[in-house]
Amino acid sequence: MPEKIKILYVDDEQNNLIGFKASFRIDYAIFIANNTTEAKKILEQHPDIRIIFCDQRMPDKTGVEFFEEIRLDHPHPIRILLTGYTDIESVIDAINRGNIYRYVKKPWGNEDIRAAIEESNKFYLANSMLAIKNTELQKAYTELDKFAYSVSHDIRGPLSGILGAIRVVKHLDTIEDMKEMLFLMENSVKKLDTFILSVHDYYNIQRGDLKISEIDLNTIAADLGDMYSMYTNAKNVSFSATVNQNEGFRSDEISVKLVLNNLLSNAFKYQRKDSPNKSVSLEMEVDKGIATFYVKDNGIGIDDKYRSEIFNLFFRATSQEAGSGFGLYNVKDALLKLNGNIEVNSVVGEGTIFKVTIPSK
Numbered sequence: 001m002p003e004k005i006k007i008l009y010v011d012d013e014q015n016n017l018i019g020f021k022a023s024f025r026i027d028y029a030i031f032i033a034n035n036t037t038e039a040k041k042i043l044e045q046h047p048d049i050r051i052i053f054c055d056q057r058m059p060d061k062t063g064v065e066f067f068e069e070i071r072l073d074h075p076h077p078i079r080i081l082l083t084g085y086t087d088i089e090s091v092i093d094a095i096n097r098g099n100i101y102r103y104v105k106k107p108w109g110n111e112d113i114r115a116a117i118e119e120s121n122k123f124y125l126a127n128s129m130l131a132i133k134n135t136e137l138q139k140a141y142t143e144l145d146k147f148a149y150s151v152s153h154d155i156r157g158p159l160s161g162i163l164g165a166i167r168v169v170k171h172l173d174t175i176e177d178m179k180e181m182l183f184l185m186e187n188s189v190k191k192l193d194t195f196i197l198s199v200h201d202y203y204n205i206q207r208g209d210l211k212i213s214e215i216d217l218n219t220i221a222a223d224l225g226d227m228y229s230m231y232t233n234a235k236n237v238s239f240s241a242t243v244n245q246n247e248g249f250r251s252d253e254i255s256v257k258l259v260l261n262n263l264l265s266n267a268f269k270y271q272r273k274d275s276p277n278k279s280v281s282l283e284m285e286v287d288k289g290i291a292t293f294y295v296k297d298n299g300i301g302i303d304d305k306y307r308s309e310i311f312n313l314f315f316r317a318t319s320q321e322a323g324s325g326f327g328l329y330n331v332k333d334a335l336l337k338l339n340g341n342i343e344v345n346s347v348v349g350e351g352t353i354f355k356v357t358i359p360s361k
Contacts, residue, residue, distance in 0.1 A: 004029040005121055006046060010039045010054040010066070011082070020053075023110055028117065035059070036066045043074050050076075050124045051117060055106070056083035064100075071099055076127070078120040082106050162188045210252040210337060212361045217245045217284045217291070220257060224282065228264060237268055237278040244285035250361045251291070255334045260293060262327040263354050267297035272349070275299075289360045298351035307344065 006029045009020045017032040024030055031046065033039035036058060043049060052070075054063040061069075067079045081103040101120055104112055165181040165188070172178050221241040232239050260282065267280040275298065283294040302310060311332040335342055340358035 005051065005117065006031065006049040007117065008033065008039060008042055008046075008049050008052045008077070010034075010036065010052065010058070010063070012055065012058050016055070020113075024113065024117075036061055036069075039066070040070065043070065043077075047074070049074075050078060051080065051120045052077045053080050053082055053104075053113075053116075056081055067100060076124070078124050080104060080116055080120060082108065159188070210255065212250055212252060215249050215251055215253050215256060217243045217249065217286065220253075220260070221282065221284065223257075224260060224264060227261070228268060228280075235268070235271070235278070237271060237280055239268075239280050239282075241282040242284070244287075247286050247289075248360065249286045249291050251338060251358055255338055256291075256358065259331050259334050259340075259356060260295070262331045263295040263356070266327060267295055267299065267352070270352075271297065271299040286360070291358045291360065293354075293356040293358075295354045295356075296351065301348040301350055301352055302344065302346040303348055307346070310344070311342075 004027070007024070008031045009017060010033045011017050011020075012034055014034060017034060021030045021032055031042050031049065033042055036054075037060070039052075039054070043052075052067075054066055056063040058066070063081050063083070067081070078101045079099060081100050082105075083103060084106040101123060102116060104116055162185050165185045169178055169181045172181065221243050225239065225241055228239055264280065264282065271278045277298070279298050281294075281296045283296070285292050311328045331342065334340075335356065335358070338358050340356060342357075343355045344352065345355075346352040
């Protein structure tokens with residue numbers, strides 16, 4: 001059963017208050033106040049009130065003055081003025097100062113009030129949806145600004161490195177010196193490729209629809225093991241993957257892989273360079289319709305002061321390795337679509353554990 005529309009009626013005449021509540025309490029949640037001070041208290045206690053009816057002629061202040069006062073603290077309720085005075089100046093004053101949606105002449109009829117409530121509620125819902133869309137639009141503009149800056153910075157950086165190396169190579173005579181420049185150029189190309197792949201993941205998440213299918217976690221573990229074999233061999237990082245799946249798991253395989261790949265990439269990337277025993281592990285299990293993933297490393301860890309920011313777009317907590325600032329943002333966004341959750345536990349200098357839970361579809 002839908003929740004009743006909450007309405008506040010303000011009038012200094014007690015008979016009007018009693019009559020209003022008696023007439024409409026079955027269909028609506030009615031709150032009444034015989035002065036503006038009491039009305040403000042009710043608004044503080046019930047911020048979800050949608051419609052306010054207020055008599056123009058009140059002993060402490062006019063209805064217009066009351067509506068003008070509450071506009072800043074309570075901008076969302078639809079305001080309706082009740083008046084037995086029909087002079088045009090009062091109506092104009094109500095519209096200009098109190099931001100009145102409409103006015104109803106006294107004595108009012110039940111049908112007039114019901115019509116006013118229904119129209120006002122539609123207007124309230126339309127405004128609420130518009131506010132949500134405006135918030136989403138502002139968020140999109142903010143992310144677009146960050147994106148434009150990041151693209152210009154993260155693409156131009158590697159390109160500048162390549163151009164610089166080319167200029168140096170032109171004046172080199174020995175093969176060894178040229179190889180060193182080629183190595184620098186290779187690193188710049190890798191950074192650029194990583195950034196482009198991150199951008200690709202970002203837009204796939206934003207625009208893509210989920211494709212739900214049965215997922216074999218053993219297959220994913222094998223694929224990830226092959227993918228990160230280069231790290232285990234070239235950078236001396238041990239990697240282990242364990243799977244405990246005794247029941248089916250349905251989800252979007254691409255999104256699940258994206259989450260695990262980003263977490264593992266960071267785990268390998270942010271190792272302590274002086275550690276002789278670098279390690280990364282992935283544990284996966286499915287139990288009672290929930291898939292749980294643990295990505296653990298004994299790397300540099302994450303400082304507590306950055307814990308609340310690491311999932312923000314373009315945020316980078318360290319400059320030890322080049323990053324796009326997309327990775328954990330993409331993880332959080334993908335999990336949002338999967339109705340999943342992520343927790344992080346980290347100690348600087350000891351390592352990090354990410355726990356991801358995803359319900360089966």
